[in-house]
Each structure stands twice: as structure tokens, then as C-alpha cells.
Amino acid sequence: KTQRIAVIPGDGIGNEVMPEGLRVVAAAAAKFDLPLSFQRFDWANCDYWQRTGRMMPDDWFAQLQDFDAIYFGAVGWPALVPDHISLWGSLLRFRREFDQYVNLRPVRLMPGVPCPLANKQPGDIDFYVVRENTEGEYSAVGGRMYEGTERETVLQESIFTRKGTDRILKYAFELANSRPRKLLTAATKSNGIAISMPWWDERVAAMAANYPEVSWDKQHIDILCARFVLQPERFDVVVGSNLFGDILSDLGPACAGTIGIAPSANLNPERRFPSLFEPVHGSAPDIYGRNIANPIGMIWSGAMMLDFLGNGNERYTAAHDAILRAIEATIADGPRTPDMGGTADTTAVGTAIAAAL
Amino acid sequence: KTQRIAVIPGDGIGNEVMPEGLRVVAAAAAKFDLPLSFQRFDWANCDYWQRTGRMMPDDWFAQLQDFDAIYFGAVGWPALVPDHISLWGSLLRFRREFDQYVNLRPVRLMPGVPCPLANKQPGDIDFYVVRENTEGEYSAVGGRMYEGTERETVLQESIFTRKGTDRILKYAFELANSRPRKLLTAATKSNGIAISMPWWDERVAAMAANYPEVSWDKQHIDILCARFVLQPERFDVVVGSNLFGDILSDLGPACAGTIGIAPSANLNPERRFPSLFEPVHGSAPDIYGRNIANPIGMIWSGAMMLDFLGNGNERYTAAHDAILRAIEATIADGPRTPDMGGTADTTAVGTAIAAAL
Numbered sequence A, B: 001k002t003q004r005i006a007v008i009p010g011d012g013i014g015n016e017v018m019p020e021g022l023r024v025v026a027a028a029a030a031k032f033d034l035p036l037s038f039q040r041f042d043w044a045n046c047d048y049w050q051r052t053g054r055m056m057p058d059d060w061f062a063q064l065q066d067f068d069a070i071y072f073g074a075v076g077w078p079a080l081v082p083d084h085i086s087l088w089g090s091l092l093r094f095r096r097e098f099d100q101y102v103n104l105r106p107v108r109l110m111p112g113v114p115c116p117l118a119n120k121q122p123g124d125i126d127f128y129v130v131r132e133n134t135e136g137e138y139s140a141v142g143g144r145m146y147e148g149t150e151r152e153t154v155l156q157e158s159i160f161t162r163k164g165t166d167r168i169l170k171y172a173f174e175l176a177n178s179r180p181r182k183l184l185t186a187a188t189k190s191n192g193i194a195i196s197m198p199w200w201d202e203r204v205a206a207m208a209a210n211y212p213e214v215s216w217d218k219q220h221i222d223i224l225c226a227r228f229v230l231q232p233e234r235f236d237v238v239v240g241s242n243l244f245g246d247i248l249s250d251l252g253p254a255c256a257g258t259i260g261i262a263p264s265a266n267l268n269p270e271r272r273f274p275s276l277f278e279p280v281h282g283s284a285p286d287i288y289g290r291n292i293a294n295p296i297g298m299i300w301s302g303a304m305m306l307d308f309l310g311n312g313n314e315r316y317t318a319a320h321d322a323i324l325r326a327i328e329a330t331i332a333d334g335p336r337t338p339d340m341g342g343t344a345d346t347t348a349v350g351t352a353i354a355a356a357l
């Protein structure tokens, strides 16, 4: 079956890294004989907002719902549109309305990538952050009372459902169970956030009972962040709420030196709706227009996309693994963009990775 | 005027580090002729809860309110009492009911302390985290709907007031304005948390208008955590909400290698109620009873207490500075507890610091 991929470059450097992602994905498809089709969409960006007053056309859902995946660059251009409007009008709608409830981000120290932590070797850091992606602290429910006065009071609701919590915990425990070390850490803050987090802890304990082979613990988000820096070797699968997962999935790649090149997958594991694959980095207005953005996060996200689309099919798995090896080979011994200390441009790095396949 | 200090050792290693804190504070008081009095309280600990079913006597407020400071060890013993009960029944009540709305934590790379980040020198990391300490995400407002069913839904309210937000921002901008670099970073997450955080950003911008000499920016908490690891040199004063400040004030000391020795001050700047000084570390059930806990966080918190009590008085300032120098001298060239690679016990380290004064 042909896998249909919607391509949305978005804003800023999303437009510069997307051609390189597509170059490598297409090269892998040719090599491993993967039936893929691509269709490009020029909305979900701030230019579109400027022209039309919204981030996406009214029928965006219908236009995208039959795709198998969305390959997404980056969105946001704060000088034109406040972030919460551009994000809530595009990326966060995809995550919610396509029920992409798993945000999966690998954290891995790769050979040749300088690590900001002292004395770490490749192999020392190799874990996944599994983030709840549709509910929790990311909420537009609440409001301002006594607005504009001295008594002004702002209420912000976080909303957790049993369904939403159990399904992400299940995904995380399954993932931990499938890995050699079988370790799971659940982020919490039940000593401070007094209603939702003690309940979250209860759901973690209930889910853990189904996975007797998984060793698990819960850690408060403050000390957990500290341990990412102090003992990243300890982690295998880390699961967190929308906010805590967001924090951990930037902090983890930062500790591994990969914040500029980390990938992410926004998954609807049931495949009822398209899943979305995007680099962790944003649209980077400060470097846009010079073709110096590092395309590796986009390319690595493409590899995750192929892996997910294949759903176990060995040609897709082989394509994923080949892209990862080509990335590693290029990092170790190929052209580099300025963020990695080189002088190559975006195109040169993408071309080198495609050639290394 | 005699400064009245309430001494609350609390749980676990709080009882082991407190004698060393008192030893050094008393030595500094003798040397610099500071009129201090001490009174010890054996509640606000989990043994008391086990005996009485509550963390503190009903008249705790009346018993403590006329003190100038509370010198606090640590609270919590999860095997006896769930954290959210022990904390909400003691420490978090002090913070709220004594209106200790500033939580101030220095982040500093000290000579002789191994830094987990690569290639950092003392002087590279030297900033303050200013945390809102009384409202925001730490809230017991909310509840469970459809409890125990598949439809279970949990609502957790975060509550921000203009008064509570403006006063912490003012404190942070004043602090930044008093420092040579005059830089302020405000933690936010206005791209995801759609009601409270855009409002927080507005309050930051409004307060900044009063401090034209302070250079400020706002950063989303995910990337801000990453930058603590990647570029800690950039920071001077970092201000955050209760939750974000909590995260940053553990992560910062972790990056500086001081998570085990970091101090904190919970301040009521108007001095209407006692302020509270405590090490960042907790009660550490795993090492309690062996007298191997590192007392430096307790002692450093004592130095912060003297500085605050002096309120500009030069003898108190001198006592603070002398304790800091004695800590540095002992770290560089004195007995160390096992967490710092040594074999000395808690008492030996406290005694050495007192002698180095």
C-alpha cells in the first residue's frame, strides 16, 4: 500500500530543512523500494495567517485526515503572530484533533557529537522520553477575574482524564517492557501540585501492576531534571505529563548535545489519524534565510516516520536504520553546519547524508 | 535588638545537619558579636504526625509568629506519611501563612566542587533563581469527577494573582538592578499554557518598564532548562512561577555541582512574619542515621539567614561573608563527606567550617 505523506514546511527554517528531509527520505524510499507519495501544503504558517487571519483553512481536517503521516517543519514567527496563537492554531490542533497522544523523543549521545556533560561516552545516554501530548497542563480553560484591577486573579485549569493518562502510561510501560533494561521512571510533582499529581501517581501504580517485569519509580520533576544532568545513565524510558514531558524532552537532548538535531514523533498509535513527525527545534527566526540550519533533526524525524509507517515491515525498518547510520557517519566524518562547528550549509549536509545511505 | 531564631530540625538528616548549622552560626555570632537567641521546636516532622495525627500543633502560628527567622532542616518521611500531606501540613503552610513569597536560591560554581558540565570554571556560573513561593501551580484547588470510573476526570487549578505576581517580579527586577550585569530572564510557557502564562508575560513586560537599566527576556521553560545546561554563563537573575522556579532551582544547583549543598531562603521581605532558611536537599531517608549527610547546605542557609537578619548591618554581612569563605576553604582543603568523595562525617565537616571562621 502506498503511504501518503502530507508535507508542511511551516515557518522559518522549517522551509530550509524540509527539502533535505525529503531528499533523504526519498533516497531511502528508492533504495528500499518503499511506496511513498508526497503532497505539500502551504498553510499552518504565519504568512498564511497574515494573508487570511487564521493559521489553516477551515477544511484542514478533511484535507489531511486520510494521510498516513504529516511531515512537519516548524511553526511560529513571534514578530508576526504571538506564539500561543500560531501554535494553538496549528501544531497543537493536529496533536489534539488527530489524537496524537504520544510524543516520543529519543535521547541519545551519538559518536562525534560534543556532549555538554563531563565524562560521558556514547552508550552512556540512551533513553526515550514519552510525553502525553493532548491534555494536562496545556489547556485554554480558565480566565481572568477582575481584569485590569489590583484584584486581578487568573485561573488556569489543568485537565487530566483517566483515558488520556492510562493510554500514555500503557504506551510507556509497553516500550519499557520491550527494551533490554525494562526501566521506567514517571515524572510527578505530587508533593506540590496537590490534586492532579497524587492522582497521576495512583494511575502509574495501577498500570505498573500489569507489567511485573518492568522496574519503575516515580520522581518529582525538580529532582528528575537534576538527575538528567547528574546521572543520565540511569534512564531507559521516562514518562511525563504534557508539561513535564515537554521540559524533559528538551532537557534530555540538551544533556546529550543533540538539542539542535533531535527528532520527535507525535503518534496516534491506533493509526486512525495521521501521525506527525517534526524536529524538536523551532523556526529559528534568528538564523532563517541563510541556509545554515542543521537539517539532521528533520532527517532523523523522517527516519522515525518511516519506522512508524512500516509498522514492523522490514524494508521500512531497514530504511530507518540506514538513515540513522548515514546521520552518524556524516556527523563523525562529513560536512557540518555552523552549530556543530563546521562551515557547510543545510543543503550540503542533507546531500551528504543522502549520499551516505 | 536580639534576633529570635526558631529552630526546627524536622525529619531524617535534618536532625543531623542542624547541629552543624547551629555550631557555625553560633561561632559566627560570637566572632561578630551578633545578638541571637534560639528556641527549638520538635514538631513539623513525621514522628509528631505519627503521635498526633497532624504535622504541627494548632497554635503553631502563634508560637512562631514573633520570631525573626525559622531555621529549618528538612521535612518528609514517605514511608510514614505521603509527601503531599507532610509538606502541605508544614513547610508549605509556613511559606503561605507567613507570606514568604520569595524563594531565593543562589547558583554558583565554587572552587573545589566538581562540576557535572564540561569545561566550566568557577566564575562561569553565578546567578540567582527567584521563585514565587505562595501561589500559582502549587494549589489544592480542584478535584475528581466520575471518580473511580472510566470517565474519571481530574481538574487542577493554578491560581495567579496580580499582587502575587507583581511582588515577585518586583523583587527579581530589584535584585537584577542591584547586580553588575543587570540581566533578568523570566521563565514562561505561554506557547502551551494558554491562559495564565500569556498573562504572566504581560506582567513581566509591565514590570520591566520600571527598570530601564535591566536587560530582560522571557524564555519558555523547556528551552530555558536546556540553556541551564548549555549556556549557564548567560544567566544573572532568573525569575519563575512556583513550579518553574522549583524546577530551575534544583536544576541550577545540579548544573553547578551543588545540589547536595545548595541553600535556600524563603523570605517575607516586609519582615511582617518570620522568614525561613533551609537547605535545598530533603530528609534523605536512605542515608539517615549514619551521620554522613553533608551539612554545607544547612550552614550556607545559616549564612543567608544572618545576611537577611542584618538587613544591611555590616557585622551581619561580615558574618555571612566569613561563613561563605569558611565553606569554600573547607571544600578546597578540608574534610569532606562521602557525597563529595571524602570519608569525613557530618560533625567533622561542621567542626572544620566553624574552626575556619
Ligand SMILES: CC(C)[C@H](C(=O)O)[C@@H](O)C(=O)O
Residues within 6 Å of the ligand: A191, A192, A222, B087, B246
Ligand atoms: C518538598 C517540596 C514540596 C518542595 C517544593 O517543591 O517546593 C521542595 O522541592 C523545594 O523546592 O523546597
Ligand SMILES: CC(C)[C@H](C(=O)O)[C@@H](O)C(=O)O
Residues within 6 Å of the ligand: A087, A246, B191, B192, B222
Ligand atoms: C512550541 C511548543 C508549543 C511545543 C510544545 O511545548 O509542545 C514545543 O516546545 C514542543 O515541544 O513541541
